[in-house]
Amino acid sequence: MSPVTKIDQIETMILDIPTIRGHVLSMATMRVQTAVLVRVTFSDGSEGIGEGTTIGGLSYGAESPESIRSAIDTYIAPVLLGRDGDDVNGALQLVDRLVKGNRIARTAVEIALWDGLGKRLGVPVAQLFGGAVHDRLPVAWTLASGNSETDIAEAREMIETRRHNVFKLKIGKRTVREDVAHVARIKQAVGDTASVRVDINTAWSLQEARWGLKGLQEVGCELVEQPVPARSRRAMAELAQGYEIAVMADEALNGPEDALEVANARAADVFAVKVAQSGGLKRAAEVVAIGQAAGLGLYGGTMLETGLGTAAALQLFATVETLHWGTEFFGPLLLTEDILANPIVYRDFCVEIPTGPGIGATLDPDKIDFFRRDGGRTRKTVAGA
Numbered sequence: 001m002s003p004v005t006k007i008d009q010i011e012t013m014i015l016d017i018p019t020i021r022g023h024v025l026s027m028a029t030m031r032v033q034t035a036v037l038v039r040v041t042f043s044d045g046s047e048g049i050g051e052g053t054t055i056g057g058l059s060y061g062a063e064s065p066e067s068i069r070s071a072i073d074t075y076i077a078p079v080l081l082g083r084d085g086d087d088v089n090g091a092l093q094l095v096d097r098l099v100k101g102n103r104i105a106r107t108a109v110e111i112a113l114w115d116g117l118g119k120r121l122g123v124p125v126a127q128l129f130g131g132a133v134h135d136r137l138p139v140a141w142t143l144a145s146g147n148s149e150t151d152i153a154e155a156r157e158m159i160e161t162r163r164h165n166v167f168k169l170k171i172g173k174r175t176v177r178e179d180v181a182h183v184a185r186i187k188q189a190v191g192d193t194a195s196v197r198v199d200i201n202t203a204w205s206l207q208e209a210r211w212g213l214k215g216l217q218e219v220g221c222e223l224v225e226q227p228v229p230a231r232s233r234r235a236m237a238e239l240a241q242g243y244e245i246a247v248m249a250d251e252a253l254n255g256p257e258d259a260l261e262v263a264n265a266r267a268a269d270v271f272a273v274k275v276a277q278s279g280g281l282k283r284a285a286e287v288v289a290i291g292q293a294a295g296l297g298l299y300g301g302t303m304l305e306t307g308l309g310t311a312a313a314l315q316l317f318a319t320v321e322t323l324h325w326g327t328e329f330f331g332p333l334l335l336t337e338d339i340l341a342n343p344i345v346y347r348d349f350c351v352e353i354p355t356g357p358g359i360g361a362t363l364d365p366d367k368i369d370f371f372r373r374d375g376g377r378t379r380k381t382v383a384g385a
């Protein structure tokens with residue numbers, strides 16, 4: 001019998017990477033994206049890499065980049081050291097028992113474990129999830145410059161260069177009337193050449209959302225993402241059932257338990273399935289399964305991860321038969337620089353699934369050194385130390 005490949009070391013680092021322009025969301029304006037990267041080293045010398053990323057510090061959700069890193073270093077890494085690296089399910093069950101919440105932190109480590117296993121077996125992670133049924137997926141772009149004219153110019157360029165023809169507009173910061181007028185201007189400019197959707201990031205009350213959805217569907221917007229707070233399931237159900245425009249759950253979906261409750265309450269027409277928010281690739285696959293069983297639409301969502309987290313998500317979504325609303329795996333394109341030596345490829349309105357072993361991502365060491373916070377000091381948790 002070959003010796004067990006043990007988890008030897010788990011290393012974390014924070015990267016701060018500027019965005020190509022201000023990304024204006026209802027709760028924060030991003031000028032930098034902060035990613036937490038994990039590198040797991042195994043006893044046979046193999047490695048796995050993972051990413052756990054949120055948006056806008058603590059303004060989007062309950063985890064911050066700093067809390068993600070600290071949860072990994074303090075609570076997740078020490079219990080995994082010395083374990084069999086091939087036993088990913090065993091590691092996940094152990095972490096599930098010992099660490100509540102902290103889904104993004106758990107995701108970062110989980111991705112690194114799948115990546116390590118895939119690399120050792122010489123297969124893409126998609127194969128560990130039953131095999132890819134797509135080699136590319138449609139990919140949306142988010143228009144969020146904060147200015148209608150800039151957004152229109154950006155949309156036109158994306159359509160002309162065949163990069164994107166699906167646009168998600170970030171609204172919810174201005175009045176409902178101003179937001180609907182902004183969406184109408186953009187829809188009018190792109191006409192039938194593009195699909196226009198919006199994301200409110202929970203900013204509306206139910207009353208505002210009633211006016212908002214009525215106005216949005218009148219101007220040709222096809223889908224509205226998380227108009228009201230994550231916990232407002234009854235409001236989401238009223239909106240999903242009361243209007244033709246599709247209502248998509250995002251912040252409301254934190255793993256399979258939420259997915260089941262949202263589906264039971266008919267509190268969405270579509271699930272935005274996010275790997276990080278679900279608690280990892282395996283949990284995201286469970287959210288997908290619940291959406292499928294409930295007959296809901298599916299969409300591959302992002303936390304604006306770098307190429308690393310994006311590659312991991314692509315491995316899973318390549319295995320999903322039907323993504324009725326496509327994906328938004330454009331994270332690397334929002335950043336001034338790609339941190340991968342083999343950047344994700346975008347062409348013909350699609351994103352291509354990386355084909356190499358593991359998640360199919362190789363880090364560019366110079367970029368990592370350049371964007372590292374703390375002058376390049378990593379924190380290492382080492383077996384037997």
Ligand SMILES: O=C(O)C[C@H]1C=CC(=O)O1
Nearest residue numbers: 142201250302303304328
């Ligand atoms: O969906 C979100 O709320 C977060 C994210 C996804 C795309 C984007 O621009 O922001």
Ligand SMILES: [Mn+2]
Nearest residue numbers: 199225226250
């Ligand atoms: Mn969203």
